[in-house]
Structures are given as structure tokens and as C-alpha cells.
Amino acid sequence: MNEYNFAYLDEQTKRMIRRAILKGLAVPGYQVPFASREMPMPYGWGTGGVQVSAATLTPDDVFKVIDQGADDTTNAVSIRKFFEKTAGVATTEETEKATIIQTRHRIPEAPLRADQILVYQVPIPEPLRFLEPRETETRKMHSLQEYGLMHVKLYEDISQHGAISTAYAYPVRVADRYVMDPSPIPKFDNPKLEMDAIQLFGAGREQRIYAVPPHTRVVSLDFEDYPFEASKADHACDLCGAEDSYLDEVITDDAGDRMFVCSDTDYCRSRREAGHQGRLAQEDAA
Amino acid sequence: MYVAVKGGEKAIENAHAWLAEERRGDPGVAELSLAQIREQLSLAVNRVMAEGSLYDPDLAALAIKQARGDLIEAIFLIRAYRTTLPRFGNSTPVDTGGMACDRRISATFKDAPGGQVLGPTFDYTHRLLDFKLAADGAVPEAPTAAPRHEPTPHITKFLKDEGLIQDEPASDKPPGDLTREPMEFPADRPLRLQALTRGDEGFVLGMAYSTQRGYARNHAFVGELRIGTVAVEMEIPELGFTIEIGEIALTECETVNQFKGSKTEPPQFTRGYGLVFGQSERKAIAMALVDRALRWEELGEDDLGAPAQDQEFVLSHADNIQATGFLEHIKLPHYVDFQSELELVRKLRREAKERLEPREAAE
């Protein structure tokens, strides 16, 4: 078919990644080191997610890639093309039809099913990294469940701002054990981390893979008097009228007028096809 | 209608077409051949081979051409290609003592067996633009002499024979392979040297320079710098002997560094080591200095808190392919994260205002 092995990676590399994925599933939230390979796209652009997807895909899969919730952002297009070319898999923009979804920064709005897999691209997998830059130290902290530093950081936010000032990549505790970085998803998405689908996380440059099995307890870190709050723009989608979806804010003119639209483009499209209309939908139709 | 970045696919295709055109430049100007790059930009080729970790001058030349002369981009192309290559086996360690030297100098002895051989160096050129090159690159033939056949032993051998320099006992332990195993800290010296030899020349140079300026100064002398070709040999188990599979050009630098001695060791010189593909002497010397700085712990020295002593810092940031990828990724859309910050900042400002207003009303 082409000069590449199925899904680009050689079989030995896939085996190495597959072993890491299995260990990741066995110890949810723990970051398994893996010998990330140089991919034909730059580090930081989804090489971890790409390697996890490559090791997970079969020719029967239907593959979807989103970046910021959208299928047609340039890097999502580029990654989708890569697998069309090297794995010959079918691709889709419809969440419903996908069996594997690779994502950067979002969890789709539609609940994922048990037969789906969500693969996250992760830039910095270590939730403690910005509190302690040394890998030798953070490893120790995880092994001893020394997560006090993280709570101190969140508490300092509260004393300074009256609220936790982490809006994305909001740390979670997985299966009552490991504190995990859910990748830079908005905290709005955090409650969705408990889902029916398998979630795999790949950090290529940082050489880590981790996983959350279905129905695993995932708790966003908080305090009794300052409970975690999943927030979004206080609007409905101007195109489909959804009130429950995460919204992008788009500046529409020089006067600074705004419109709010679903970040999950497929969710918005399917709602509009089902007849839902938002504030600006009429204008569009005109 | 809000279309955001619709049509990404077409945009990418068009960008690639434009890029190809820009790469070629004015079609009225003759196209560069790979042979021209390989022969006339050989130091760029060497750098791409060294940091790409693949010894193949023709491929490096191709990468430089494709990358429009952006060497980090060329290194990236080579790395991505390299990782797809099957591995047939390992060579035996190359014998740099048996190097056919084009250049060999020692800063620590006025002369030594094998002699001081300047070779093709920029060192004593006056950095004056040579406008003759702009017109006509023809060069007169350089004078030649009969090749020397006397052995060229490593300079450090003489110090070692006298017990003046720390011995580095040979080991048959297979070194780790940072392209096959995730980096783990603390990293042993073979792994550190691997990371340094493929590390970014500018980064390694900066780190080395910082040691010279006092951030973990270790008083390095260039004991020896040699550049030349060595044979690459491989053991073929089926044959029961080693065969030569090719030759590579290398630059090797051994520094001789001060050492005060410790409770168990009398004062003795110590070493830093640099070994790089091709003629890459700035990189080899810098590597040796940084190698030496990273050895503080095994030599029982103090942690001075200098960046070049900190192996997590040095090794985690030396790779320009990792660095450039992560740096440039911030060009990618981040509007979802930014939106969440926007919401948060608005909320915090609203709440702050509400806290302040009742107070003002009461006043």
C-alpha cells in the first residue's frame, strides 16, 4: 500500500508503547516512562498522542482528531492526514462514528461510549512540575503521595484571589492514589474524566504515557469550603443554542462585539442539524 | 457566518506549495546539488550529522537543502528519518587512538609523539571577508607532505603512565541508549555523553562557557584535540571475527582539569571528554567542558549550584529538536485554554469589584 509500516511505527516500537499502555491502565494516573520516538512532526505538536494512537489503531478503526474541540484546525487536519496516509484508516468528524478520538485540549461534549477510546496529547504530564522542576523530586513525591505542595498552591490562590486560579490543566486525583494532569483541557471538562471510554494520555517529548480506565474515580482537587467548580462562559451558543457546552468567544467586529460558539464543532453541527437554533442562527439563514 | 479556521486542509496544501517555491528561490539561479552542499558546506553537514545522530553526509546535505539551510530543521529531518531505520547490530567501540588524523593539537605540551598538526583550521585565519570567493572560488592546491606513519598516542596516556591523571578503566558494560530508553535521572556518564554529543551546539557551548566564567569553573586545558577518520568495525557472530564496515570522521577532545584531591585520592588531574561526528571542534571542546562539570559528584566535588553541574537541567534542555518543538508549539491554537483564563479573570475581577463596592457605598 505504501512504504511505511502500518500506522508508521515499526512493530518493536509499537510493542514498547503497548506495554507502557497496559502498565498505565494497571496503575491509573501513574506516568509510565516510554522511549518516545522522533516522529515526523515536531515535539509539542502531538507526538505523544500520535504514538499512542499509532500503537492502538487497527485497520477497522474510524479515527477522529480534534484540536481545541474542532476537527478542522490545522494541526488536527495534519494529524488526521498522517494516519490516513500511513494507516489507511477511515476518518470522521463525527464523534458518534469515531472509534478512536485523538484530542488536544478538549473532551467532546457528547458522552463517549464503551467502544470508544480517547487519546490525549499531553505537553507536560507532570502535575507537580511547576511546583518542583526536578523529575527526581516529583517521582519521590508521587511515590510517597506527598501532594501537600499542590494543596498549598491551590490554597494560596484562594487566599490571594478568593478562588482557585487554575482554569485549565486542573489537577485531579485518580482512583484515590495518583495526582494527574488531565492535559490542558479547560476545567469545565474535568467532570467528564469519569467516563465509559478508555482514556489514554501520551506525552512524547516528556516520554510518558498514562491512562484512566473506564469508570475510574477521578476527583478534581479542591477544599471543602472551596469546592471545585466546572465553569464556562455564561452564555448559550449563538449558533446552536446549547447551554451546556464549552464556548469559544469570537470577536466579531472592531467595536469589540462578541459571539459565543461551541468549541466542539461536531456537537454544534449535529445540534443545528437537529433543528436547534441560537441567537445568531436566524441571521445566518437569511 | 463564523468559520474560524475552516479550510485548514487547503491552507496547509497551499502553504506547502509556497514553501517549496521559496525553498527553490529564483529559478534563474542554478539549483544547489547535494554534492555541492556536501563538499562546500561540510561543517553544516557535520553539525547535522552530529546532532541528527546519523552519519550520512549525503542525507545530511539533502536535509540542509530541504530545510532551506535551517540546520535545526535539517537535524529534525534526519532524526525523524533515523528513527525509522532498522538496527542490524552494534559496532565495536571505535579506536580513536588509531585515528588517521587531519588535525591534532595539544595545548598542554609543546610537542608530543605524533606531533602538532594544525590541519584545515580557521584558527589563524584573519576574519576578513574574502571577496575573491564572491567572484571565483578557485583555490590553489595546498602543499602536501608524505603521510606520517608513526603512531599518534593520546596525550593523556603520558599523564596516565605517570599516575598524574585519573584513570578511566575500560568497561564492557553496554552503555544505555537514550534513543531506545527513556532518560532516567541520575544518568550515568555514558548516557550523559550521548545526550551531549547530540545536544544543540549553541546550548552546549553556552553551558561550557558558563563554566569558564566561574559557574563551576574547572580549569580545563585542551589536553588534546584530534580530528580524522577511524574505522568502524562490527563483530559478525556467524563469521567469528570482526569486519570493517566503513570509516567515519570524528572530532575528539580530551581536557585535562585540575583536581584538588579528596580524602581518598591524592591530587591528580581529571578529564572531560568530547566526541562528535565530523569536524566539529567547537562542539567537542564544549562537550568536554560540560562533561567535566557534570562529573562533580563522582569526583567528590562540591555542588556549587551552577547550571552546568545540574544534570537534570543540562540533559533535559540540551536537545534542540525537543526544545524547538515545544517552543514553537505555542504557535498552535490555545484559545480553549485562553478562554478558560478569560472567564476566570473576569470572574475574579467581578468578585473583587463586588467586595469593594459595598465598602465604598458604606463610606
Added chain:
Amino acid sequence: MTPQTRFLGGFTDAPVQAAHAFRAAMTVMARPGELRQLVGATPPDGLSVAAGTLLLTLCDPDTGVYLARGADNPAIRQWLTFHTGAPLVPAAQADFAVGFWQDLVPLDQYRIGTPVYPDRSATLIVECDVLQKSGATLRGPGIRDTARLSVPDAAALQANSDLYPLGCDFFFTCGDTVAALPRSIRIEPEG
């Protein structure tokens, strides 16, 4: 259909067969108690299709394999070495161990990982005469409420789970069927 020589019985289309096999293995590891079909390899007598397929999918020169008594015969050794290049090692060094439960125990001879690297632990491929969704009750990540699985020794497996996040992980194989039990799962015996 037993392969006549060590050269037979491997994958005929490794990239695709291994991909399907891995998906089955991943699914059962992510959903303890679920059963999946696992086919592709035709190992010599003494190894089930599922166990043989798992070994071809996951093992290579980078993984030490321990063949426990019943699974240790020249035909299996040659087959595994030819198809995977995996070194055969004692239990204490194994990344993967394969055999019937009574040949694999005691569990304390296997690597359980270290506090900073709990992933450096053995995965045991346990051949079973029966494998069904009944018996011990399982609770933990991957399971909505509870699941049931016919595990060989609930008490020993719970002792392994007590080491969490250290411990071994298990595949159970029977014919062409596979199930899994990661260390994260709590096990209550039937009854």
C-alpha cells in the same frame, strides 16, 4: 493445528494481527472481568492460542520471559525465541511469565515494581482450564460497580492487590479467550 516447526505458527500479517490482538488485550486490562477473543498465533502444544498470541504481541528482545514448568518445553522455547527473540529468564527477572497457576506460584518471586517505578513489574499470563464471568467479585478502576471472574486464587490475588500501586498484573487465557486483572482491582472470593 500444531505447528510442525518453530518457524510456523507466527503472525502472517504482524502489523494488523498484533494491532487487533493488542486491542483485545488492552480492552480486558482496562475492563477487568470482561472476556475477549484473542487469536492470530498458533503456538505449539502446551500454550493456548490466546497466550501464544499475547506473547507474540507484547514480547521481543527487550522483554524477559519466564516459562513456568508446564509451559516450558523445547518446542515452546524454540517457537518463542524464533518469533519474538525474547530472552528466557528466571521468574525473578521476568517481564512476562506464562503457565498454569500452580506452576507460576508463589507470586512473591516476581518483580512488583519499585515505589518510584511501579511499572517495572511482571505481567503474568495465567493459563486456565475454564475462564468465565463468574466466581470472585472484582471492584476497582475499569469496573462500573462489580464484575465477576473465575480467578484461580482470590486470596493470593487480593494479597497482590494489597501491594498497590506495586504488584503484578495478570492476563488469564483459556483457548482463544482472554481476561485480565490489574493490581488495582480488589478481589472478594465467591461465597
